[in-house]
Amino acid sequence: MNETKGQPVFFGGRHYLVLFVLLCLMTGLVGRALYLQIVEKEFLASQGGQRQIRTIETPAYRGAILDRYGTPLAISTPVDSVWVNPSEILQNLPALKKVTQQLSMNYSETVDTLKRKANKEFVYLKRQIEPELASRASDNVDGVYIQREYHRYYPAGEVVGHLVGFTDIDDNGIEGLEKVYDNWLKAEAGARRVIRNRKGAVIEEINQVKAAQSGKDIYSSIDMRLQYIAYRSLARAINYHAAKSGSAVLLDARTGEVLAMVNQPSYNPNQAKQKTSGNRRNRALTDVFEPGSTIKPFTFAAAIDKGLYNQKSIIDTSPGWYTVSGHPIKDYRNYGPLDLAGILRKSSNVGASRIALSMKDEELWRSFSDYGFGKPPGVIFPGESSGYFRHFSDWQKLDHAIMGYGYGVSVSITQLARAYAMIANQGQHVDVSLIRKEPGIKVENQVERHVMSSKTAKMVLEMMEEVVGPKGTAQLAAIAGYRIGGKTGTTKKSTVGGYDEDNYFSVFAGVAPISDPRLVMAVIVDEPTQNGYYGGKVAAPVFQEVMSNALRILDVKPDDIPSLRAQIADAEKGA
């Protein structure tokens, strides 16, 4: 650069001076730009980012629980909560007035509340309302904001309350299927980084931090039509007999799917108040009882399978009682000599215990274990009970004898239903499931697992038909047009140190139709106090009502047309 200071000013020098000054300015600018671009870059970028870049949540939905045909049993729907910043909104009272009107709230009360909370920054105006209403109310009003929340609804309410369960406020399943399949149903909200403009609107997405993972749906095995009928019938019976509680389970005999599972008392999962632990229990899976006479078909099956008896075998039950190790085993009265079907029909304890004693204790234990006593039903459910079934090495002779008619062993109603399903399913093992099984897959992969021979199963099934017949204990279970088989049970409730003489479990388990079993149902009523207490009077009518509807709804072909004809003829004669 030329030295220009102090020199007389001439044209060329001026030129260079201007050039020099401009160059200085230029260098300064470029230097500053370089400084900002290189040295301060990170700091500035992060500052800019903090003002513009936001991580926002991508909402995801918890999966729905559906019945086998897709009717929703539990669904999550978005709701909005409207909240305000009191210090902001209180400066704009006309706007607040409009908002309160739209939310149908009392304006002056709201203002009072907000004034009391004026030092807070976050106050809910109204929680969990329809999103449309919320957005209309908060539209273009400064200081009124929306927060997205999800509400879990249970449209079927108490009818499936025990099965479906419910979630807590954070959408974690804490009871029922909601709990068992929580990981499957669970949604994980995603996160995205976005650039927002000065007004707060998102203008560009930078990247996705985490993809939103919506929960997957579950098709349960339940058929809501049958579930509702079962619920209604059971509730009516519990009420009519002034009973303490009750349960009923309806299974598809071929696949083991639970078509209906109901309990009383019930609760509505939509209402937090009703969720007491007593109501909440899925008794059909958690509560056990001594099956009593309903176990007799299995005592028979075990003995027939071992070739000890057949349909023609006669057992003398007179004089109606005998003693084992000093303890009397009694029948209601002296039935004399009976064949096996007769023992089942009359429900003779003497006959059943004799048959039990004809087997070695180990043999009986092994058979009963195969039938699933002492083993959980395997539906995977919180609190699922496996019942109580002692190993034969702990048995006394008396235990062995009374086991034959269902004492000294306890089962849940679902275990009992499963055992009946095995008889109905030609003696094959049945996996009980609360989840819909895909049709078709079963046939290919299923290995036949016989727990009793199909011949035995058929024989026992036909004996059970007589129980529902005109001479049996369960005539109220009969359904016109169908061959029905089943067994009643009336068990004294065990108390500390013995049995309670006045309190009973009334049980009925049955199969329909006999010629090609499709459905199995077991019903238990705990402590019926009015209008009878026998299994055939209390539980069998519930079976009849539910089963007759189920056969109609599922379009099962009647297998006893002649009886239907006879009944019609009788009715015409009477009319």
Next chain:
Amino acid sequence: MPGVYGVLLLLAFVIGSALSVIYVKHESRVLFSELRNVQKKQDQEIIEWGQLQLQNSTLATHSNVESHARKTLKMKLPKTIQLVRLP
């Protein structure tokens, strides 16, 4: 001087690409805001779907249907005697 033309050509390219960057950026913002709108709409549809499902299942509760059938429509189950079997 071919060098000058070369530089001018490059300059034109640079300016052209700069302009196209501006254009593409603008385009992407427009598309993005469109995407946002569609997403918002989807969100609303999901909300509506949930509410319709709820409404449907509430109205079609089995007890509702039953009482409607029995009381309003005076329907009842046929008795056995009323059944006719088609050959």
